[in-house]
Amino acid sequence: FIRQALDDVPTLHEAIGAVAGMMTAVEPELVAASVGIEATLGGWCSAEQRLKAVRVRRMQGMKQPEITVLPVGVHMLPTGKGLDDLLPGEADEALMVRLALAQWKVMHHFSLPMCIGGLMHLTEVTATGARQWKAGEYPDYATMRAQLHPQAAAA
Known part of the structure; x- marks a missing residue:
């Protein structure tokens, strides 16, 4: 939108x-x-x-x-209230995926009001450009896809 x-x-x-x-x-x-x-x-x-x-x-x-x-650095968004601190600059894609999965598990375990699920995207902004790519899928990807894109289930 x-x-x-x-x-x-x-x-x-x-x-x-x-x-x-x-x-x-x-x-x-x-x-x-x-x-x-x-x-x-x-x-x-x-x-x-x-x-x-x-x-x-x-x-x-x-x-x-x-x-x-x-600021320049590594960020994980969305974040909960008060969780806006930068991640270590050496955070690589594998670490970001592990952190995202841990965040997803904590969100579901404690029924936290965050919208996380489906696909994981990483976005990199450097001095010369920006790119975004799919880094992985959350465990609820199939469920979210069926709910948000009912016509996708038929494809």
């Missing part, structure tokens, strides 16, 4: 504003029911002449979304 809405947005700055505007328009009851809304955007920032990654999120009780420039 967000990607389609940003197809004609020419700059990262305008994309951040557009996403924040979309999140502001969401009814508080929907934000509360979903625990919160979060999007991570990355791209070239002409004003700063660098690649930049930004998290925009609106959590329960917030009227406006918060916008955070992510």
Whole structure:
């Protein structure tokens, strides 16, 4: 949904504003029911002449979304409240997958209100570009696929 809405947005700055505007328009009851809304955007920032990654999120009780420039480093998103610390810079793909699976297990064991499941994606932003790839599948991938894409079950 967000990607389609940003197809004609020419700059990262305008994309951040557009996403924040979309999140502001969401009814508080929907934000509360979903625990919160979060999007991570990355791209070239002409004003700063660098690649930049930004998290925009609106959590329960917030009227406006918060916008955070992510510092250079390794991040695991989504995170729970207060879990925004950087991971060690040496965290490789195998470690990130293990951490994601552990986070998924903890979420299910304690019935935490986080939206994690289906596919694991890793995104790398460097000084020269950005790329995103599928790193793995969570144990509930087949269930989520059937729920979110009923026509996929027939394919």
